[in-house]
Each structure stands twice: as structure tokens, then as C-alpha cells.
Amino acid sequence: GQQLNQSPQSMFIQEGEDVSMNCTSSSIFNTWLWYKQDPGEGPVLLIALYKAGELTSNGRLTAQFGITRKDSFLNISASIPSDVGIYFCAGRTGTASKLTFGTGTRLQVTL
Amino acid sequence: NAGVTQTPKFQVLKTGQSMTLQCAQDMNHEYMSWYRQDPGMGLRLIHYSVGAGITDQGEVPNGYNVSRSTTEDFPLRLLSAAPSQTSVYFCASSFRTVNTGELFFGEGSRLTVL
Numbered sequence: 001g002q003q004l005n006q007s008p009q010s011m012f013i014q015e016g017e018d019v020s021m022n023c024t025s026s027s028i029f030n031t032w033l034w035y036k037q038d039p040g041e042g043p044v045l046l047i048a049l050y051k052a053g054e055l056t057s058n059g060r061l062t063a064q065f066g067i068t069r070k071d072s073f074l075n076i077s078a079s080i081p082s083d084v085g086i087y088f089c090a091g092r093t094g095t096a097s098k099l100t101f102g103t104g105t106r107l108q109v110t111l
Numbered sequence: 112n113a114g115v116t117q118t119p120k121f122q123v124l125k126t127g128q129s130m131t132l133q134c135a136q137d138m139n140h141e142y143m144s145w146y147r148q149d150p151g152m153g154l155r156l157i158h159y160s161v162g163a164g165i166t167d168q169g170e171v172p173n174g175y176n177v178s179r180s181t182t183e184d185f186p187l188r189l190l191s192a193a194p195s196q197t198s199v200y201f202c203a204s205s206f207r208t209v210n211t212g213e214l215f216f217g218e219g220s221r222l223t224v225l
Contacts, residue, residue: 003153033213042115042201042216043154088153090214097142097161097205098169099214101154 004089004102012108019076021105023089031092032065032072033099038085046087047074079109113137117202117217124192124224132187132220134202141207143185144214147171147198154201160185161207192224 006023013019023032031050035043047058049065049072056063062075072089089102118133136143144159156169160179174196176188185204189196199221203214 009151042218044216045213048213097207097214098144098156098159103151103153
């Protein structure tokens with residue numbers, strides 16, 4: 001089955017640093033979403049993107065829908081300890097609710 | 112509001128045993144799904160349902176059964192557990208008609224098969 005490739009797999013950064021991660025696919029998606037999973041919890045939606053080229057922000061988070069519709073990027077500015085967790089990208093084709101998830105990026109923030 | 116509720120949170124099984132993971136949502140969502148999460152593999156779709164009485168296979172359906180007799184409940188059954196089914200299982204739901212793609216997840220059920 002299809003999976004989305006995320007990179008990097010894991011990141012260790014210091015508090016205050018900016019973070020960038022990306023997600024690539026061999027197929028086109030018409031919606032890209034970014035989720036965050038806190039330890040011991042289920043994923044929670046951070047940002048949703050609906051148009052190629054779209055740039056959307058949510059506080060310190062900024063995500064972009066790649067113009068090829070095969071990739072997406074997530075940036076976190078001025079990281080803080082509560083940013084720790086696993087970040088997943090997810091893609092959707094058509095209007096179905098079924099999502100394909102990426103392999104995840106594990107973020108660790110040191111003080 | 113309870114949202115998506117999964118039980119049990121933890122379970123240990125022996126190879127060959129059967130069990131059911133329960134999932135209930137109180138948001139009147141038409142769409143419900145089960146994912147498994149494994150290290151380095153992300154979340155993979157097992158089965159999903161677009162409404163009561165309708166189910167379909169996802170990416171990794173082998174070894175699992177589902178049914179959807181009500182809008183609220185979507186149980187996942189393991190008929191004969193295998194060590195390869197050791198994983199964390201997530202149930203997720205959403206409105207089918209609201210075109211945001213947002214899924215609401217439960218807190219997960221951690222299953223170990225010995």
C-alpha cells in the first residue's frame with residue numbers, strides 16, 4: 001500500500017530553534033494535513049491545506065501545500081518543550097474521509 | 112463530550128487467542144476507521160466504514176474483522192492473534208459530508224501478542 005515518506009525520521013533540537021520537516025508522495029493529493037501525537041495520546045489535527053501552493057499558519061506553525069501536489073512542508077518557529085511529540089503528515093484524494101499517513105517525524109526538544 | 116472512546120487501553124494476548132477492541136464515538140460521525148501504529152511505519156489503515164452497515168478494507172486488513180451495526184460503534188476483532196499484530200491501535204472518526212479531512216482519534220489501545 002501507499003505510504004508517504006517523511007523526513008527527517010527524528011530530530012533533536014534546542015529550545016528556541018526553528019524546525020522544518022517535509023512529506024513526499026509518488027501520488028497526487030488534493031488535501032494535505034498535519035497531525036501531532038503527544039506521548040500516550042492519539043494524533044490531533046494541527047493544520048489542513050486544500051490548494052496547491054497554499055501557505056497556512058497556526059500560531060508558530062506554518063505549513064505549505066507543494067505546487068506539484070506531491071509534497072508538503074511544516075515549519076515550527078521558536079520551539080518550546082511542549083512541541084515534543086510525533087508529527088504526521090496525511091494526504092487525501094477526492095472527497096473521501098480515508099487518509100494516507102506518513103511515517104512520522106519524532107521531535108525532541110532540549111532545554 | 113467523550114469524543115472517541117477506545118477500550119481496553121492495554122491488552123496482552125497469547126498467540127491464537129481472540130479478542131475485540133471496542134470503539135465508540137458520540138459525535139454522530141458517519142465515517143469510522145481503525146489504524147495500527149508501528150515504529151517507523153506511521154499509521155496504516157486496517158478497515159473503515161462510511162456508515163452503519165457498510166465496511167471496507169484498508170491497507171492492512173488481514174487478520175482483522177469489523178462490523179458497523181450502529182453509527183456509534185465500530186469494534187475491531189482479532190480472530191486468532193499473532194505476534195505480528197503486536198501494535199498500538201487507533202480508532203478515528205469524522206463527518207463524511209464535511210469536507211475538511213479532519214479525523215478525530217481515540218487515545219489508542221496497546222496490544223501485545225506473546
